[in-house]
Amino acid sequence: xxxxxxxxxxxxxxxxxxxxxxxxxxxxxxxxxxxxxxxxxxxxxxxxxxxxxxxxxxx
Numbered sequence: 001x002x003x004x005x006x007x008x009x010x011x012x013x014x015x016x017x018x019x020x021x022x023x024x025x026x027x028x029x030x031x032x033x034x035x036x037x038x039x040x041x042x043x044x045x046x047x048x049x050x051x052x053x054x055x056x057x058x059x
Contacts, residue, residue: 014042 015022016034027035028042 011046013045015045016042 012025013022014028016039018039019037021034021036033040
């Protein structure tokens with residue numbers, strides 16, 4: 001079983017452009033519609049990334 005992080009880097013959320021509901025991917029139905037208003041087009045949001053920043057070769 002995989003535990004999905006609620007906060008931090010790499011967290012994915014969906015946002016409905018019609019009613020502005022923000023929800024986790026598990027809340028979106030199998031058809032991909034908004035659970036509140038039924039909008040078919042959900043936007044994927046991601047906060048942060050897992051890429052590491054390089055220090056420019058300095059030690």
